[in-house]
Amino acid sequence: MTTTSNTNDESLRQEVKAWLAENWTQDISKELLNEQIYWEVSAARKNWLKKVVEARWAVPSWPEEWHGRAIANEQASIIEREFAKVRAPGAGQDRNNLWANTLLAQGQQGLKEKLIGPLLRSEVNMCLLYSEPGAGSDLAGIRTRADKQGDHYLVNGQKVWTSGAATAEYGMLVARTNWDVPKHQGISFFFCPMKQSGIEVRPLKQITNESHFNEVFITDATVPAENILGAPGMGWQVLNMALAYERSSMGEGARGPRSGVKQTNKEEPLINLAREASRLDEPHLRQQIAQAIAYKKLNALNTARAKADLSQGTSSSIMSLGKLAMSRILHEEGRLRTEILGAESLLEGADHPRAEDANFLSLNAYFTSIGGGTDQVQRNIIGERVLGLPKEPEVDKTIAFRDVRTS
Amino acid sequence: MNTLSSEERNALKDSVSKLMSDASTEAEVRRVMETAQGFDSDLWRALSEMGVIGLITDEKFGGSGVGPMELEAVMEETGAALLCSPLLASGVIAAELLQALGDETLNADLMPRVATGETIASAVITGDKGCWTESGVDISATAFEGGWQLEGRGNYVLHAQNADVLIVIANTESGLAAYTVDPSDDAVQIEALPTLDRTLRIASVRFSGAGAKQINATRPVWEAVSQALNLALVALAGEQAGGAKKVLDFTVEYAKTRIQFGRQIGSFQAIKHMAADLLVETESAISAARHAASSLADPSSHTHEAISLAAFACADAFVRTAADGVQMHGGIAFTWEHPAHLYLKRARANAQLFGSSDFHRENYLKALGG
Numbered sequence A: 001m002t003t004t005s006n007t008n009d010e011s012l013r014q015e016v017k018a019w020l021a022e023n024w025t026q027d028i029s030k031e032l033l034n035e036q037i038y039w040e041v042s043a044a045r046k047n048w049l050k051k052v053v054e055a056r057w058a059v060p061s062w063p064e065e066w067h068g069r070a071i072a073n074e075q076a077s078i079i080e081r082e083f084a085k086v087r088a089p090g091a092g093q094d095r096n097n098l099w100a101n102t103l104l105a106q107g108q109q110g111l112k113e114k115l116i117g118p119l120l121r122s123e124v125n126m127c128l129l130y131s132e133p134g135a136g137s138d139l140a141g142i143r144t145r146a147d148k149q150g151d152h153y154l155v156n157g158q159k160v161w162t163s164g165a166a167t168a169e170y171g172m173l174v175a176r177t178n179w180d181v182p183k184h185q186g187i188s189f190f191f192c193p194m195k196q197s198g199i200e201v202r203p204l205k206q207i208t209n210e211s212h213f214n215e216v217f218i219t220d221a222t223v224p225a226e227n228i229l230g231a232p233g234m235g236w237q238v239l240n241m242a243l244a245y246e247r248s249s250m251g252e253g254a255r256g257p258r259s260g261v262k263q264t265n266k267e268e269p270l271i272n273l274a275r276e277a278s279r280l281d282e283p284h285l286r287q288q289i290a291q292a293i294a295y296k297k298l299n300a301l302n303t304a305r306a307k308a309d310l311s312q313g314t315s316s317s318i319m320s321l322g323k324l325a326m327s328r329i330l331h332e333e334g335r336l337r338t339e340i341l342g343a344e345s346l347l348e349g350a351d352h353p354r355a356e357d358a359n360f361l362s363l364n365a366y367f368t369s370i371g372g373g374t375d376q377v378q379r380n381i382i383g384e385r386v387l388g389l390p391k392e393p394e395v396d397k398t399i400a401f402r403d404v405r406t407s
Numbered sequence B: 001m002n003t004l005s006s007e008e009r010n011a012l013k014d015s016v017s018k019l020m021s022d023a024s025t026e027a028e029v030r031r032v033m034e035t036a037q038g039f040d041s042d043l044w045r046a047l048s049e050m051g052v053i054g055l056i057t058d059e060k061f062g063g064s065g066v067g068p069m070e071l072e073a074v075m076e077e078t079g080a081a082l083l084c085s086p087l088l089a090s091g092v093i094a095a096e097l098l099q100a101l102g103d104e105t106l107n108a109d110l111m112p113r114v115a116t117g118e119t120i121a122s123a124v125i126t127g128d129k130g131c132w133t134e135s136g137v138d139i140s141a142t143a144f145e146g147g148w149q150l151e152g153r154g155n156y157v158l159h160a161q162n163a164d165v166l167i168v169i170a171n172t173e174s175g176l177a178a179y180t181v182d183p184s185d186d187a188v189q190i191e192a193l194p195t196l197d198r199t200l201r202i203a204s205v206r207f208s209g210a211g212a213k214q215i216n217a218t219r220p221v222w223e224a225v226s227q228a229l230n231l232a233l234v235a236l237a238g239e240q241a242g243g244a245k246k247v248l249d250f251t252v253e254y255a256k257t258r259i260q261f262g263r264q265i266g267s268f269q270a271i272k273h274m275a276a277d278l279l280v281e282t283e284s285a286i287s288a289a290r291h292a293a294s295s296l297a298d299p300s301s302h303t304h305e306a307i308s309l310a311a312f313a314c315a316d317a318f319v320r321t322a323a324d325g326v327q328m329h330g331g332i333a334f335t336w337e338h339p340a341h342l343y344l345k346r347a348r349a350n351a352q353l354f355g356s357s358d359f360h361r362e363n364y365l366k367a368l369g370g
C-alpha cells in the first residue's frame, strides 16, 4: 500500500464521516432504526436513500455515469464501514443490491437509464420470477415460455413461491426461448413488468401464517424486447450471476424477530433471553448459547475475510459458505430460544412476544435453508464449484429440453 | 388392570386407525383446529363408543380397565392422525390422577362420566414456571367455613377451557392436597391461550378464593400426580412416535415421486441419507414408547428409566423428523396448505407439554444412578 493511497483513504474516511455527521441526524436515525418494515419501504427511508445516492455513497465502485465514484473496492469498503459504524443504511449497494448489480452488468442502456437510479433508491419493488412448480432446485428445468413477436416477447407459464410479487413493479424473470437445445442453453432473462393484465398474482399462505410469497400465473404477458438481460439463450449465465448476489446477501443476514418488541440493551439476544428467563446460570444452556453465538461470529469473520479478498481483486470461495452457515445459525437460534423458554414456547401472538419470536424464528429459518437454493443444493455447489469434486452425472444435461423427463 | 393379548391390542389399534382415517382426516383436523372448542363432539362420542376415552379407567368405574400398552398403541394412531381431542387431558391424566388419589366415593360418582367422555375433567398441576415437579405448584388452599378456598394460578392446563370439572393440586399448611373445583365458579377465571400448535387447547386458570372440595387421597398427593404424569408421558410418547412415523412415511413417498434434474429426488444421496437417519429416529421412538409402556405395566421393572428415556427420545425424534421433513420437501412444505407444518407444530408443542427433553434427560441420568 502506498502513502498516497493512505492519504486518499484517510481523506475519504473524513469526508464520509463529515457527511454522515451532517446528514445522519438523530431524528432520521431514530426513525429509520425503529422501523419494523420488511416488505415495504417507508417514505423516510426512500428520502434517506435518495440523499445517499446523490452524495455517491451508494455504489462508489461503480462508474460515475451510474451514481458511482469509480473507486477501488478497497476504498469503497471504507465507506461501507463508516456507514455501518453508525448503522446508516444505503451504502455497499455495489456489493449487495441484487437487482441493480444484475441490471448494470447485463442490461441494455435504455433500461439501465430507466431503472438503476430508482433501484438504488428503493423506489421500485422487485420480485424473482424463477421457481416453478416443476422447477425448483432444478431451475434450468423451467417451462415458462417467452416467444419473440416483433419488438416484444409474449410470455406464458406459471411461477411459484414468488416473494413480494403482489407489490412488485418488475420481476426478474427466467423463461425458455428455445426448446430445441439442452436445458441450460435455451433460457433468457428479463425484467418483466408486473402491473399488466397478463399477470395474475395469487398469494400463498406460509407456515408462519403470513402471505409474502405467491403463485404467479402468466398468460400472454408482454415484455419489451429491450428488457432482456444478456443475449437471448444466455439467461442461465445471467441467472447464475444474480443467484450469487442473492445467496451472498442471504449469507450476511436474515429477517429477525417479528414481535416488534425491542430489546432495550445491547446484550446478545440469546444471553438476554436466558437472563430474562432466569436460566443464564444453567451450564448446559451456557454451552449451547456460546456455541450459537460463535456460529454467528465465525460467519461474520468469514464474510469480512471474503470481502477483504474481494477488495483485493480475487474472488472469494468463502462467499459461497455464508448462506449455508446462516441457515445453521437461524435454525440453531430458533431451537435454542425454544429450549430457553420451555413451556412458554407453546404460545404465540402479541401477548407472548418471546414465544412469538422463538417460534417465528424457528419456522422462518426455512426461508434461508430452502429459499434461494436449498442447503442440499448449496452443499453440492460448494463441493463441485469450490472444492472441485467431481460432478454428479446429470441425466438430462445434453438432450434437447423437449425430451426431458418431469414429475 | 387387564392386559390384552397382542392380537387383541392390534385389533384395538386397527379399529382406532380406521376411525381416524374416517373422522380425523387432514381436512377435519384443519376445520376443527380453527374452532374455539378445538375438538369435534361427534368424534368424541365415537371415541367413547369405542371405549377409548375410558381405556385406562377401572371396569368398576365403567372403563375398559386396560393398561399402558393398550393406551400407547392407541396413541400411535391418534398421533399419526393429529387427533384434536381432550383424550390426553381427561381420559388419561385426569382419570389416572383420580384413580391414583383413590377417593372411592368421588370416583364412583365422577369417573363413570369421565370414562364415557360425557364429563371432561382437566388437571391443574403446574403454574407459570411450567415445571413438572412439586415446586412448580403455584396454588394455595386454605380452610374456610368447613370447606376450602383456592388462590393462585395454574398454567398450561390442557383443555381447561372445555372442562366440566377441574382437579387441582394445591399447597396447604400440611403439604400438597388435591381438590375438585367447579370451573363455572365466579372466582375461577379461565383464559384460553393462543398456541402455535392450533390442534392444542391449553389455558391458564386463576383462582381468586374459589370454593374447592378436598379429595380424600389415600396416598401422598405428589405420588399420585407422578403416577398420572408417568402414564401421560407414555401416552405422549406413543403420540410422538406415531406422528414421527407418519411424517417419515409421507416424506419418503414424496421423495419417490418428486422429480428434479430428471430424477426422483430420493435418488440424491443428500435426501436418501436424511431419510435413513430419520428412520433410525422413528424406529427408536417407537421402541422407546412401547418399552416405556410395557415397563409401566410391569411394576417390577425400571419404570422411571424407561419413561424418561421415551420422554426425550420420542420428543426429539418427532421434532427432528418433522423439521427435516419440511426441508426434504422444499418450498411446498413452507405453505400452510401442506400438512408438514401441522406435524412440525404438534411436535414442537408435544416436546414441551410435560417438561422439556433436558428435564427428562436429567431424570434419566438420575434413574441410572448418575
Ligand SMILES: Cc1cc2nc3c(=O)[nH]c(=O)nc-3n(C[C@H](O)[C@H](O)[C@H](O)COP(=O)(O)OP(=O)(O)OC[C@H]3O[C@@H](n4cnc5c(N)ncnc54)[C@H](O)[C@@H]3O)c2cc1C
Binding pocket: A127, A128, A129, A130, A131, A132, A133, A134, A135, A136, A137, A138, A160, A161, A162, A163, A164, A213, A366, A367, A370, A371, A372, A373, A374, A375, A376, A377, A380, B258, B260, B261, B265, B268, B269, B270, B271, B327, B328, B329, B330, B331, B332, B334
Ligand atoms: C420462503 C421462500 C421464499 C422463496 N422465494 C422465492 C422467490 O422469491 N422467487 C423464486 O423464484 N423462488 C423462491 N423460492 C423458491 C425456492 O428457491 C425453492 O423452493 C428452492 O429452490 C427449492 O425448490 P423446490 O421447492 O422446488 O424443492 P425441490 O427442488 O423439489 O427440492 C426438494 C428436496 O430435494 C432436494 N434436492 C433437489 N435437488 C437436489 C440435488 N441435486 N441434490 C440433493 N438434494 C436435492 C432439496 O434440497 C429438497 O430437500 C422461495 C422459497 C421459500 C421457501
